[in-house]
Amino acid sequence: MDELKVVAFIVALVGGAVGAAAVMTWFERRMLGIWQDRLGPNRIGPFGIVLVAADMLKLLGKHDWIPPFADRPVFVLAPTAIVIAMMLGFAVVPFAPDLVVIDMNVGLLFFLAMTSLAVYSVLLGGLASNNKYALLGGLRSAAQMVSYEVFMGLSLMGVVMLAGSFSLPTIVEAQSQLWFAITQPLGLFVFIIAGLAESHRLPFDLPEAEHELTAGFHTEYGGMKFAMFMLGEYLGLMLISCMITTLFLGGWLGPVLPPIVWFFLKTFVVILFFILLRAAIPRPRYDQLMSLGWKVMLPITLINLMLTGAIALWQSGGMP
Amino acid sequence: MLALLESLRSQLVTMGRVLGHTFTRSETVQYPEQKPYLAPRYRGRIVLTKDPDGEERCVACNLCAVACPVGCIALQQGVNDDGRWHAEFFRINFSRCIMCGMCEEACPTYAIQLTPDFEMCEYERTSLVYEKEHLLIDGPGKYHDYNFYRVSGLEIAGKQKGQAQNEAEPINVKSLLP
Numbered sequence: 001m002d003e004l005k006v007v008a009f010i011v012a013l014v015g016g017a018v019g020a021a022a023v024m025t026w027f028e029r030r031m032l033g034i035w036q037d038r039l040g041p042n043r044i045g046p047f048g049i050v051l052v053a054a055d056m057l058k059l060l061g062k063h064d065w066i067p068p069f070a071d072r073p074v075f076v077l078a079p080t081a082i083v084i085a086m087m088l089g090f091a092v093v094p095f096a097p098d099l100v101v102i103d104m105n106v107g108l109l110f111f112l113a114m115t116s117l118a119v120y121s122v123l124l125g126g127l128a129s130n131n132k133y134a135l136l137g138g139l140r141s142a143a144q145m146v147s148y149e150v151f152m153g154l155s156l157m158g159v160v161m162l163a164g165s166f167s168l169p170t171i172v173e174a175q176s177q178l179w180f181a182i183t184q185p186l187g188l189f190v191f192i193i194a195g196l197a198e199s200h201r202l203p204f205d206l207p208e209a210e211h212e213l214t215a216g217f218h219t220e221y222g223g224m225k226f227a228m229f230m231l232g233e234y235l236g237l238m239l240i241s242c243m244i245t246t247l248f249l250g251g252w253l254g255p256v257l258p259p260i261v262w263f264f265l266k267t268f269v270v271i272l273f274f275i276l277l278r279a280a281i282p283r284p285r286y287d288q289l290m291s292l293g294w295k296v297m298l299p300i301t302l303i304n305l306m307l308t309g310a311i312a313l314w315q316s317g318g319m320p
Numbered sequence: 321m322l323a324l325l326e327s328l329r330s331q332l333v334t335m336g337r338v339l340g341h342t343f344t345r346s347e348t349v350q351y352p353e354q355k356p357y358l359a360p361r362y363r364g365r366i367v368l369t370k371d372p373d374g375e376e377r378c379v380a381c382n383l384c385a386v387a388c389p390v391g392c393i394a395l396q397q398g399v400n401d402d403g404r405w406h407a408e409f410f411r412i413n414f415s416r417c418i419m420c421g422m423c424e425e426a427c428p429t430y431a432i433q434l435t436p437d438f439e440m441c442e443y444e445r446t447s448l449v450y451e452k453e454h455l456l457i458d459g460p461g462k463y464h465d466y467n468f469y470r471v472s473g474l475e476i477a478g479k480q481k482g483q484a485q486n487e488a489e490p491i492n493v494k495s496l497l498p
């Protein structure tokens with residue numbers, strides 16, 4: 001792709017991602033409604049879709065208030081960090097054979113780095129709010145993300161081993177015979193849970209846990225700054241879904257339909273699955289979350305890593 | 321380990337059940353267009369009823385005001401020329417009322433009754449203070465035949481002592497006859 005095309009693609013990607021995140025707030029509420037025997041938003045426009053615009057207007061019209069006790073510059077900048085980090089994460093997602101902003105040979109590591117950066121947003125937001133609920137939310141998110149990061153990375157090493165590359169398009173190509181979801185079921189399982197924790201969505205939304213922490217790290221946020229946090233969260237969800245599609249579900253590969261359609265179809269199904277998780281699974285206690293991470297997920301990941309390594313070695317005939 | 325697998329199984333079953341709800345009907349009642357059925361004993365807006373003869377039932381005994389847990393009933397008693405008691409004013413502050421129905425239970429005359437109407441929003445809080453003329457209705461409400469003065473011993477014009485239902489003639493304490 002020449003320069004101009006890349007720029008156009010980036011603009012389209014940013015606009016598309018933000019638009020999709022906005023539509024997803026509506027879509028998620030509708031789906032939650034269906035699964036919980038309610039209707040969900042259905043008043044404005046067909047199926048209530050204009051609610052997205054109404055929400056946007058409301059958030060724009062809100063008083064942009066900064067608490068006098070807050071740490072001003074950090075408070076203002078914190079919400080942007082998560083959006084920027086998640087947006088950067090999209091740069092390495094291969095939507096179709098040639099449709100990727102940048103094909104890095106360490107694409108996977110770049111993605112992991114960007115999701116780790118997103119934690120700063122939550123942490124600094126909580127810290128700068130100068131409010132005990134926000135601080136507790138920030139603290140929690142730091143602990144949660146740091147511990148789930150460990151095996152989020154490790155769970156992908158199996159995929160990397162099998163594909164023999166950190167570059168995402170290469171990983172997708174490696175799945176032309178068999179999806180990694182079948183050869184790496186444990187890796188997929190751990191990655192889904194770690195991805196949930198990483199994008200701190202229900203059931204792992206302990207940083208905001210409204211029943212105990214009012215709204216956690218964004219207690220003091222309102223209006224557009226709050227919207228930024230939400231945007232970041234939904235972008236994170238989409239990024240994780242894109243990654244699951246790319247790494248485990250064969251990315252753009254599929255018969256008949258054009259590659260990009262396959263990619264979005266798969267991503268859509270994964271997003272639906274995440275919404276279903278939100279509708280069905282209750283939030284664990286904080287200590288349960290931590291012990292689940294270190295006592296269950298980490299061993300599973302390590303076992304998976306060892307098995308994959310052994311099998312890969314055996315297949316390549318490297319074993320004596 | 322076993323407990324872990326069991327909890328995993330339970331979560332998966334939960335997800336399956338919730339997914340099954342894709343095809344169940346939603347419970348939502350689309351309220352302004354679609355009204356839910358409210359039973360006659362639903363506790364909504366309060367009314368003051370009249371007895372079958374068309375007279376006010378309330379005898380201003382203040383029992384409802386005392387029973388009210390939030391103290392939103394205010395009234396004052398007066399006596400008619402015919403001996404009946406009535407409320408000089410009767411005021412319910414619906415911005416405080418919690419529709420608990422205690423007043424209805426306390427009332428000895430079935431005068432105060434709750435109705436299945438709850439649509440009483442106002443733009444001004446003071447509009448939620450209902451006076452007697454707002455509360456009074458023309459019918460007997462849920463109790464069609466009850467007439468307090470016909471069963472009580474109080475003497476009013478047209479009904480002497482001993483003339484109420486199931487009431488014995490008063491004993492003449494000055495007579496020696498049995």
Ligand code: SF4
Nearest residue numbers: 378379381382384427
């Ligand atoms: S409404 Fe009933 S309880 Fe209240 S003052 Fe009148 S008669 Fe007494």
Ligand code: SF4
Nearest residue numbers: 388417418420421423
């Ligand atoms: S319904 Fe309850 S709160 Fe309302 S006036 Fe009667 S006793 Fe008071």
